[in-house]
Amino acid sequence: MNAVFYLLAAITIAGGLAAILLKHLIHAALAVTVAFGGIALLFLQLDAQFVGFAQILVYIGAVAILIVFAILLTHGADLPEKGVFNKGWAAALVIAAAVFAVTGWAVLQSIDAVPQRNAAPVVSMHDVGNALVGRYVLPLEIVGLLLTAATIGAVIVAMHEKERSR
Amino acid sequence: MAATPFFANLDRIFILLRDWLVGFLPAAFRPAAGVLLAVIAIVCVFPGLFALTTIFERKGLGRMQNRLGPNRVGPFGLFQPVADGIKALIKEDIVPLSSNSLVHFLAPLTLVVAVFMEFAVLPMGRNMALVDMDAGLLFFFAMSASTELSVFMAGWSSRNKYSLLGAMRAIAQMISYEVVLVLSSVSVVMIAGSLSLTAIVDKQNHYTAGLPHWYIFTPWGCAAFVMFAIAATAETNRSPFDLPEGESELVAGYHTEYSGFKFALFFLGEYLAMFSVSGLGTTLFLGGWSAPLSVLNWVPSWIWFFGKVMMSIFVFIWMRGTLPRLRQDQLMNFAWKFVLPFTLLDLLVTALWRMLGPGWERWVFCSVILLVAYVLMGLGAGRRRHIGPRTYRYAE
Amino acid sequence: MTAFPSPLVGYLLVAAVLFAIGLAGALIRRNAIIVLISIELMLNSANLNLIAFWRFGPHSSALTGMMFAIFSIAVAAAEAAVGLGLVISIYRHTNTAELDKINRLKG
Numbered sequence: 001m002n003a004v005f006y007l008l009a010a011i012t013i014a015g016g017l018a019a020i021l022l023k024h025l026i027h028a029a030l031a032v033t034v035a036f037g038g039i040a041l042l043f044l045q046l047d048a049q050f051v052g053f054a055q056i057l058v059y060i061g062a063v064a065i066l067i068v069f070a071i072l073l074t075h076g077a078d079l080p081e082k083g084v085f086n087k088g089w090a091a092a093l094v095i096a097a098a099v100f101a102v103t104g105w106a107v108l109q110s111i112d113a114v115p116q117r118n119a120a121p122v123v124s125m126h127d128v129g130n131a132l133v134g135r136y137v138l139p140l141e142i143v144g145l146l147l148t149a150a151t152i153g154a155v156i157v158a159m160h161e162k163e164r165s166r
Numbered sequence: 167m168a169a170t171p172f173f174a175n176l177d178r179i180f181i182l183l184r185d186w187l188v189g190f191l192p193a194a195f196r197p198a199a200g201v202l203l204a205v206i207a208i209v210c211v212f213p214g215l216f217a218l219t220t221i222f223e224r225k226g227l228g229r230m231q232n233r234l235g236p237n238r239v240g241p242f243g244l245f246q247p248v249a250d251g252i253k254a255l256i257k258e259d260i261v262p263l264s265s266n267s268l269v270h271f272l273a274p275l276t277l278v279v280a281v282f283m284e285f286a287v288l289p290m291g292r293n294m295a296l297v298d299m300d301a302g303l304l305f306f307f308a309m310s311a312s313t314e315l316s317v318f319m320a321g322w323s324s325r326n327k328y329s330l331l332g333a334m335r336a337i338a339q340m341i342s343y344e345v346v347l348v349l350s351s352v353s354v355v356m357i358a359g360s361l362s363l364t365a366i367v368d369k370q371n372h373y374t375a376g377l378p379h380w381y382i383f384t385p386w387g388c389a390a391f392v393m394f395a396i397a398a399t400a401e402t403n404r405s406p407f408d409l410p411e412g413e414s415e416l417v418a419g420y421h422t423e424y425s426g427f428k429f430a431l432f433f434l435g436e437y438l439a440m441f442s443v444s445g446l447g448t449t450l451f452l453g454g455w456s457a458p459l460s461v462l463n464w465v466p467s468w469i470w471f472f473g474k475v476m477m478s479i480f481v482f483i484w485m486r487g488t489l490p491r492l493r494q495d496q497l498m499n500f501a502w503k504f505v506l507p508f509t510l511l512d513l514l515v516t517a518l519w520r521m522l523g524p525g526w527e528r529w530v531f532c533s534v535i536l537l538v539a540y541v542l543m544g545l546g547a548g549r550r551r552h553i554g555p556r557t558y559r560y561a562e
Numbered sequence: 563m564t565a566f567p568s569p570l571v572g573y574l575l576v577a578a579v580l581f582a583i584g585l586a587g588a589l590i591r592r593n594a595i596i597v598l599i600s601i602e603l604m605l606n607s608a609n610l611n612l613i614a615f616w617r618f619g620p621h622s623s624a625l626t627g628m629m630f631a632i633f634s635i636a637v638a639a640a641e642a643a644v645g646l647g648l649v650i651s652i653y654r655h656t657n658t659a660e661l662d663k664i665n666r667l668k669g
Contacts, residue, residue: 005569009576016580016603020587025595026322030269032599033315035580039606042573046617051609051631053304058635061311061344063602063642065337068318070595070646072334074653085590086662092589100582107574111567118569121616121623125300125361131625132632139629143636150640154647160654 005045012038023084025076026068033064047120050128170464177292177466180207204296208285215472216437217247223483230487250430257426265423266323273320274424274431280312281435284442289364291455291468302363303355306446307348310401313439314340320432321420332419335494336403336410342501343400343407347443349509350394353516354381354450363446367454378460380453385532386516389540391451393509395481398443400497402436405486409494444478445471504547511539573614580607592660594649598642605638 015035022028036059043052071077086092132140175182188199221244225235237243261267287302289295299305314337321333358366372379381387400407411419421432448454452474455467492500515532522528580603587600609631616627653659 005572009572012576013579013583016583016587019599019603020583020591020596025593027266027269028596028599030319032603035603036606039580039610042576042610043613046573046613048613048617048628048631049299049301050304051613051628051635053301053308054632054635055609056308057304057311058639059602059606061308061314062341063639064315065318065341066642066646067595067599068315068322069334069337070649072322072330073650074595074659076593076595076659084592084596086592089590093586095589096582096586099585100578103578103581104575107571107578111571118618123623123625123628126359127623127625128628131629136629136633139633143633147636147640150644154643157644158647158650 005042008038008041008045011035012042025071029064029067029071032067033060036060036064047123050125173464173466177468179466180291180468181293201296208296209282212282212285212438212441213434215441215476216434217251219437219441219479220250221246222479223486226480226483227487230484254427254430259427260423260425262325262423264325266325269319269323270423271428273316273323274428274435276316276319277313277435278431278438280309280316281438281442283309284439285445287363288442288445288449289367289454290445290471291466294455294468295364298364299362301361303351303361303366303446306363306442307344307351310347310439310443311344313435314344317420320424324420324423326423329420329422332410332422336420339400339403339407339410339494339497339501342498343397343505346393346397346501346505346509347401349506349513350390350397351446351450353386353390353513356513356516357381357386357520363449363454367449367456370453371456373460378453378456378458380451380456382451384519385529385536386512386519387451389508389512389515389536391447393505393512394447394451396505398447399482399485400501402439402443404440404482406489406492407497408486409491409497440479440482441475444475444482447478448474504543508539508543512536568618570614570618573610577607577610577614580604580610592662594652594659594661594664595646597661598645598649601645602638602642605634609634 012035015031015033015038018031019028019035022031036055040052040055040060043055184200184203187203188196191199221236224246225237225243228235235243236246239245239249261270284306286296287299287305289298295302317336317340318333321329321331321336324330354366355361358369360366360369370378370380377383382391399405403410411421421429424432448471455471457463457465457467457470515535518535519528519532522531584600584603584607587603588597591597591600612627612631612634616625616631619627649659652664656664658664
């Protein structure tokens with residue numbers, strides 16, 4: 001465990017915390033972008049180059065911009081008068097802490113069963129490409145269909161409706 | 167295949183220089199020091215080229231518009247960038263009172279950092295890529311996508327409706343043309359079989375009867391290069407796609423509220439993006455650092471690379487001086503209704519090229535398909551459906 | 563911080579923390595878009611888990627973890643697009659994006 005991992009973990013967790021705690025929506029969106037960047041760097045640290053760069057390209061380059069556009073279109077910059085947190089925030093925090101406790105306990109309990117391979121896997125882009133059109137061609141096509149349906153669906157859902165006389 | 171050892175050494179002169187400088191250090195520090203030296207070289211060379219390009223652009227545009235460019239500072243005005251730099255550094259840094267100062271401060275930084283990272287994977291000469299990544303092209307596009315968010319940060323944090331409008335337009339344009347940029351590069355990846363930019367250049371470094379195997383000299387490559395050039399012009403917000411920062415439309419678009427050094431950083435970021443996307447276009451389509459004729463192989467490879475990049479910059483400047491600016495909806499129409507379908511068709515033609523195998527048939531087939539499609543799409547686009555008030559169903 | 567028993571445990575704990583943070587955000591905040599951001603955080607933490615197990619587990623040449631993560635990124639992006647489209651559409655009808663005001667079926 002080296003210092004780089006601790007630094008990246010700190011950046012990611014700080015970004016996530018800022019995203020849920022900041023009052024101003026655009027600041028929260030930028031904080032979650034930092035968290036996305038931190039996770040991309042963690043992927044690169046784990047020798048998953050393709051996924052790391054795809055994470056930057058998709059999340060920072062597209063999803064973050066989508067979030068920011070949605071905030072602007074719903075006038076999120078105006079802060080609500082009753083505060084930004086729910087009424088039952090204490091219960092929510094307890095639930096989240098409980099979930100973390102259970103998962104953390106599960107991870108720490110099963111250290112012996114956890115695989116220990118330490119050598120970096122030698123994966124080239126050729127292998128990724130071959131896997132995508134070889135073994136995983138069905139998920140690839142289905143994801144393509146899903147993305148088409150999602151695009152068309154998002155456009156239709158967010159479209160202005162035609163003026164109908166009621 | 168250099169003729170004499172002198173030219174072989176000239177080709178490798180930067181590598182030899184780095185090795186000599188690094189040899190002064192103990193062996194443990196040598197790799198890190200080598201990388202640091204290469205980074206320092208990139209950080210010095212490309213802003214230097216930026217300074218040169220500003221003066222070439224102003225004088226070039228001036229000549230195209232039948233006037234002299236700047237000619238007061240230095241011989242033929244060549245020291246103008248020095249004057250501009252000093253002006254940018256000593257200007258007062260005005261930050262609007264109601265702006266988000268942290269985001270306002272970070273926007274130009276994120277832009278310049280993301281754009282500098284793009285230079286890391288470009289092969290600027292034989293063995294002269296800073297990092298030879300297996301997924302170099304994907305890294306380049308990832309960094310290019312990160313610049314869009316900084317444009318938004320600049321436009322939104324200025325608390326100025328013109329800046330926000332300019333930023334929204336710029337982001338919409340950059341996202342649309344990014345798809346085209348990536349798809350036209352995918353054609354090259356299909357034929358070269360690798361995402362690594364050094365491998366792509368190596369594949370183009372062969373000669374038949376003295377002529378090179380650059381991808382622009384193939385039918386699918388020529389079409390893909392034209393689409394790439396259009397998308398590159400739109401990605402870097404250059405004329406004729408510069409409505410987001412059009413001086414006569416929106417003051418200065420998303421960098422209206424920036425003054426002094428931060429404005430210079432935006433300017434630097436835009437020109438560096440132009441350099442890096444020209445470098446990518448050179449690598450993918452124009453053969454990178456390889457010579458145009460096999461008899462010219464003795465000229466050092468980095469001279470060819472930078473020569474081709476400067477030729478692309480000249481074409482950028484030429485387009486700026488010649489073509490009128492496109493309106494925002496014309497620009498988006500053009501992207502989604504013409505350029506993208508043509509790029510998808512070009513992908514099919516590339517696959518056909520590969521499947522047909524070497525021979526004259528594939529040349530004829532692919533050229534005919536592309537020409538017919540271009541003519542048909544052009545005819546279809548030129549025909550007006552109805553003359554009347556323009557209505558938009560999906561984008562209110 | 564003490565050293566972890568294995569590097570994998572470190573990554574799994576970071577993923578667990580991120581998941582808990584995302585869950586807390588989805589339950590605490592009133593604005594619909596922040597809830598969507600928190601859901602994206604949860605999906606990211608699951609991806610981190612997948613890649614960590616791919617890296618440290620056996621059979622990493624089968625690329626299963628990597629493929630799973632890539633498809634998860636694609637699906638998450640699609641889901642974010644549709645979710646944000648829904649939020650925009652709801653905002654047009656009810657002029658608010660806060661979840662405790664959109665608690666009636668009659669629009």
